[in-house]
Structures are given as C-alpha cells and as structure tokens.
Amino acid sequence: MSNPIVKPFWDKPTGSWQYVFHDPQTMKGAIVDPVMEFDPLSGATGTVNAEKLLAYVREMGIALEWILDTHPHADHFSAAQWLKVQTGVPTAIGEKVTGVQELWSDIYNLPGIVPTDGRQWDRLFADGETFMVGNIPVRVMFSPGHTLASITYVAGDAAFVHDTLMMPDSGTSRADFPGGSSKALYDSIQRILELPDETRVFVGHDYAPGGRAAQCEASVAEHKAQNIHLKDAPTEAAYRAVRDARDATLPLPRLMLAALQVNIRGGRLPEPEANGRSYLKVPLGYFEAR
Numbered sequence: 001m002s003n004p005i006v007k008p009f010w011d012k013p014t015g016s017w018q019y020v021f022h023d024p025q026t027m028k029g030a031i032v033d034p035v036m037e038f039d040p041l042s043g044a045t046g047t048v049n050a051e052k053l054l055a056y057v058r059e060m061g062i063a064l065e066w067i068l069d070t071h072p073h074a075d076h077f078s079a080a081q082w083l084k085v086q087t088g089v090p091t092a093i094g095e096k097v098t099g100v101q102e103l104w105s106d107i108y109n110l111p112g113i114v115p116t117d118g119r120q121w122d123r124l125f126a127d128g129e130t131f132m133v134g135n136i137p138v139r140v141m142f143s144p145g146h147t148l149a150s151i152t153y154v155a156g157d158a159a160f161v162h163d164t165l166m167m168p169d170s171g172t173s174r175a176d177f178p179g180g181s182s183k184a185l186y187d188s189i190q191r192i193l194e195l196p197d198e199t200r201v202f203v204g205h206d207y208a209p210g211g212r213a214a215q216c217e218a219s220v221a222e223h224k225a226q227n228i229h230l231k232d233a234p235t236e237a238a239y240r241a242v243r244d245a246r247d248a249t250l251p252l253p254r255l256m257l258a259a260l261q262v263n264i265r266g267g268r269l270p271e272p273e274a275n276g277r278s279y280l281k282v283p284l285g286y287f288e289a290r
Contacts, residue, residue, distance in 0.1 A: 002025045002026075002134065002156060003136070003158065004022060004024075004029075004133070004155050005021065005022055006020075006021045006158055007019065007020045008216045009049065009052055009053060014035065014205075014255070015075070015205045015206060015208075015214075016033070016035050016073075016075065016076050016205055017033070017203060017205060018031070018053060019032040019033065019202060020056055021133070021158060022060070022134070023133055023134025023135050023136045025134060027062055027134070028134035029062040029064055029065065029134075030064065030066040030133050030138075031067050031068065031083060032069075032070065032153065033069055033070055033160075034079035034080055035049040035077070035078075035079055036082060036267065037077075038076070038077050038258060038259070040254065040258060043280075045077065045269070047082055050079035053079075053083070054083070054087070064087055064089045065089065066089065066090060066091075066092055066133065067083050067089050068091075068093070069091070069092070069093045069263075070150055070204065071093070071146065071147045071149050071150040071151065071162055072093075072097060072100050072147065072263035073259055074255070074256040074259055075205075075255055075256065075259060076255060077258075077262045078262070078263050078266070078267035079267060080121075081120075081267035081268050082267065084122075090122035090123060091123070091266060092121055092122060092123035092124070093118070093123075093125070093266075094125050094126075094151035095118065095126050098116055098118045098149075099179065100147055100148060100149045100179060101114060101115075101116035101117075101118070101264045103178055103179050104264050109283070110261075114264055114265060120266030120268065125140040125151060126140065126142075127140060127142035127151075128140065128141075136156045137155075137156070139154040140154075141188075141192070143164050143188035143189075143192065144181065144184045144185070145164065145173075145175045145186070146162070146163040146164060146174065146175055146177070146180055146185060147163075147177060147179055147180060148179035148181075148184075150162055150164070150188070152164065152188075152192060154195065154199075157198060157199055158202060159192065159200065159201050159220075161202065161203060162203075162204040163204045163205060164189055164192060165189065165203055165223060165227065166205060167215050167218060168218055168223055168226040168228065169210075169226075170207070171227060171229035171246075172185065172227070172229045173204070173205070174243075174250055176248070176250070177256075182239070182240040182243040182244050182247070183240060185243065186239050186240060186243075193220060193223065193224060193230070195220050196220065197219060197220050197221035198220070199219060199220045200219060201217065201223060203217075203218075229242060229243070251290045252287060257282050261280060
C-alpha cells in the first residue's frame, strides 16, 4: 500500500485549506475541498484557486480520479462543479448531505427548486465505505458535529478531517451552525484520535493566530499532546462546555448565507433568471445578530 503525496493550497481570504493528494506509484490522485472565490461586495465569482489546483495536477502529471468535498461549506463556494466541467472527473460527498439540503432548502424557502436527494454529486459515500485512488485505499469516516453531513477521508496515512480539528494551537472547530452539535463533534473527534498516532491530520481551516505562518498538518499524536481543547483528554461534558461557550462568542461566517445556497447545489450557482444572471437569497430575520 502506498501513502499519498499531499499538496496543500491555502485560500487566505477564507482561511480555507484545499488539497491535492496522489499515489506516487500510479500517479492517480484526487482534489479535496476546492475553493471558488466570491466577493460579497461586487457579487463577482472567480476560479483562481481552482486553476492553481489544475495547474499543479497537470504539472505533476497526476491522473485525477475524484473531486471530493467533505461537507457543504459555510465560508466559501465549492469549486467542485467547475472542476468537473474542466476535467470530466466525478464529484463526491457524504450521503448525509441530503439532510443538509433539506435543512437549508427550508431556510432559503426553495421548495421543489433544489433537489434534496444528493443528485448534484456523482457519488454519495456511506460511513465505512472504501474506494481506491491508485493503490491507496481511501476510507470514509462519518464525522458530524460541525455539520450533520461532514465526513473525513482517510487516505493511507493521511486524514482529511475538514472542520473537526483546527491546528493544535487553535483547538477544534465550531459546532453551532444549523444541524451542528458539540456532542456529535466530540464523538467524531474521538474516532479521529483513534487513528494511528503517526497519521497525518490535514485540517480544513487555519486563521494563522498570532501572526504565524498558515499551517495545515499535525499528527494524531501531536493533537493528543498539544491541541488546546484535547490535550488533557477532557470528558464529553467538559469539552462541550468549552466548545459551546466559545461558539456563543463567534460571529456567523461572513459568506455563510451566500455559500450554503451554492454548496447545497454541489457548487452550482442558482439557475439563471430571464436576464441570464443568477441571484442569491438572504433569509432576513432567520438568524439573530451576533
């Protein structure tokens, strides 16, 4: 069995990490959590991040097999659909995405407009399912809490844990979005910490606290020993108290209300209206100001 070569790409405006990993033996690979740019002031979208990913894939001679999302993101638009159009490579996400689609379709009042059966992706993975990227087995771990649909991809000795863990000096990710749960997040993190200590953990975000350089990788052992929310092996109750108190102080993500209506569509913009333009909706009064 091979272990993957992992190339991270950071999107500074959203603090998001995107990844290309590949099997060095077969040069087959996958993209994880690609970002499409969105400027909320102008309404402009862009593909600068996705183009960088593709340029790297082509430069390295990687045969791309999958475009993978870990969950419908709240802080950026997914570039999965744009990448599929460019490459013909299938997209995938966890099967519980249908619950997120139902929840947010109700928030946006989109009855019958956005299908909520996951058809926007080519493959919906179940917990425990395994697929191959070259000679590397990739295991899907259902890891909800941040959202009710989040999954982790364990590819050889690399785990793409999305928004469960941050870097050790930042702790863990929030669990206060609709469908989120600090209890579910605690349980998901325990499953991740049961992976071998040498497992490379690749996070979904880093906001470079204290002005340090952005980072994306730490081992399971390092999280056990150094993660500020986990290093003393807190009980579920103790962890949830810290997580819930922290979440109560956080503003909602700047792009959340724009991003979710794109991401429940698999990274597609809303259908163009009669003038050929797409429009986003804002559910006024649904969320309280923070």
